Amino acid sequence: MNPARPPPAVLQTPGFAHYSVAWSPFHNSRIALASAANFGLVGNGRLHMVSLIPGVGGSSAVKLDKQYETQDGIYDVAWSEIHENQLVTGSGDGTLKLWDILLNDFPIRSWHEHSREVFSVDWSNIKKDTFASSSWDGNVKLWTPELPRSVTTLHAHLSCVYQALFSPHQPDILATCSTDGTMKIFDLRSPAYATGPATNSFTHPLSNAVLTVPASGTELLSLDWNKYRPFVLATTGVDKMVKVWDCRMIQSANLSAQTIGGVCEVQLPGHEYAVRKVQWSPHHPDILATASYDMTCRIWSSNPSAGGSSLLQVHDPHTEFAAGCSWSLYDEGLIASWCYSRNTRVCQDIIEDDPEDIMSASLHTLYDYAPISHSTPGSIFTYTIKRNGGNSALRQITLQVPDTQASNWSLHASSIWQASLHIADHIEYLQLDRFSDRKVLRVLELGASAGLPSIMIARTTPNAVVVASDYPDENLIRTLSDNVRRNHASERCWTVPYAWGNDTSPLLMPAQQNPEGSTLFDIIVAADTLWNPETHVQFINTLCMCLNHTPDARVHLVAGLHTGRYTLQSFMNAVVMHKLQVERVVEREVMDGVQRPWDVTRAESEDERERRKWVVWMVLRWA
Template identity: 35%
Template sequence: MGIFKTNFGGFATRFSPFDENRIAVATSQHYGIVGNGKLHILEIVEGGRMLREITSFMSKDGLYDLAWSEDNENVIVGVSGDGSIKIWDMSRGGPDGRFPVRSYQEHGGEVHSIDWNPINRRTFITGSWDESIKLWDPMAMQGSVQTFKEHRYCVYSTVWSPYHESRFASASGDRTVKIWDTKAPMASNTILAHDHEILSCDWNKYNENILVSASVDKTIKIWDIRSTQRELGVLKGHGYAWVQFTREADVDSDMTVCLWDTLMENALVRRFDHHTEFVVGVDFSLFIPGQMASCAWDETVQIWNI
């Protein structure tokens, strides 16, 4: 297991879509309540047994989420508690390389989620505590391209469909998951998914109609967007849940990382307890089967193979 000490609490971690040995971590000081943020770019070395820093970028407020560009291996975006969205370019050298190449300030509240479009590779979406979702095109040299405002509470999660370039899902504290198409101003489907706030959602990468939602009600629910009157299944056995879907398994986290197989009767496959504080960031490698990464408020990011 590779471990890196971040010194700030971890909020999100993502493997690079271009380099199997590169990973990014978004962190916040004082649990994201007050203080600075820092984005670490790390290199995986010695077969995953070590992590070392390539570079890092500071922000004046905590960073809650990040996304790698799908079009440029050196570009990465972080979203912040002050409502800002910052784009950094790792290829820039010298003192200027420490500063964002672009910064947006349109959201009226903390920006909690960002996802880069994996299909058209030009746009990304952000979800904010101001109850809005915004669509961005960095090449347009302007502000947001489109705003979606239908949720009635904080938007905690926004994620593109891996099959449709204009479709994405969002999860909110208003207890709903919404399915959107960027070609329309209103959501195409609203799922009354849980009885409590929904912290995250994600698509099944191998079935375009299946997604999962995770809530503070301590459940993960599996949905078929073609028929949303009732969930396909419910996974129980954890605390507050964030979720990441990969093939036939998804991961949730409180102070543990749990691996599930949704096709098994006893869905919980394994529980990992290598962190000592809340785990709020998790990702799967795109290149190495079974390789995972997690970050937590214990100020560490860790990678291992399941």
């Protein structure tokens, strides 16, 4: 029996049938939805940008942020792996379009090389500047966003290629499935064309596959790579079967030869009509989801317990053909399904914990990845205080995470960043007790987002007057102000909208209510504000205009290494040009508190897993 779960969040788009959904690899609540009018048979297309937000009674809701119109139906969509605000779509007129969601109305680039409908697009998560498209013309093409033409064409099949996917394990391996019932695996380093009596390089220049799997006697509609087991794939098609294939034989195969084979490990019957989509879970090696024309989505286990069923769950609220399903990359158990009845549903298959706790635990436990941000836009985040200074009664700080306007998504202000938590965990490193003999200690936080450090300082430092500022986004500032009030910090903490580099008088106005001494700030704090080199000059100018001209005035900047070592070093180089100096800079391990000197050359040897473990704490003073 399925466990109880909250109702799904539903998005309806009248007049447009849904063909594909893609979760952002950068933001766990951002979704792109590809759709087409008249069930994709004829007419326009529409790209919807959607956010998953908290709903009533603890459930989720879906909010439509913006949409883009196209002249032909959109059949698939994939997010860029190198630019958080860009994505690519494939259309029925054979075109691919690159979109930037911070812009309105039109794509920023368009390509038209396919002679038939583009039915799938996939962005490589390893070779992040490359994406692939497949078409009814039998071809697969590889692209980079910067070039006006494709970089490679694979004449993969003699008929429609329904899907082409890069391996998540090896950058030059790609799999395809087709109406001819075969799944093919290509090594992009191998010879371009097949040879032999069955091929004709002039009229049908078929590319050489390193492995061809005769997976079905009917059309093969979908495939997916297992995220944990290299060369294990799942396929589905018109035969209503879900099949799991072991294709490890190609690892030792002669790449110049065409190998035919593949071992079918598991067959999962149960769907009543063709199975349109299959996708492995990103969180479990043996869990996969399918969507079928029988109007159901199903969750399966490829390795059930002894005596257990492979079918774990059936989701059947759709009233038309279920066209697809897609797992959230971050929130374990969260899945979107869509159908031709013009609605998309986002539901949790099993909910036992807060989704954000699941996300953090799965990143760290499954991948040994320390999370760099926490919680989702609009959700409630509770911080438990580890060191409460002089306020022994303060145990927790409760924050709502800001949900900025769509035009300001690039601010990255809709999360609780690890750097902010690190400041709160180690508030004593600000050395605020050096100012205990003063009647008023003036503190400014730039880029405050939810305001955790500001609230922490205001509640635990008796003589502190705190200004929490961030970009003048209405939603952001309203949430920041609500957080200050919610945590009873309003008497000594003010929220001020401010864009870096502008007139600082709005920041100084609260200090004028306490006229003792200068209205400039003794301490300036900022968490994860250095990731964009284009704003460094404005940020430094703001520091110079706001920092008190006293020997003990300090700026404390904490940034995760996802910012980039070279970006951080360029900021430090720029600081000295503005009469400031770096007094101290150290690297601190998030989990264990290990500290080491700053070294920019580590950029050449550390990987993503290692970078996530560290934050950089930088202290500036007047030169």
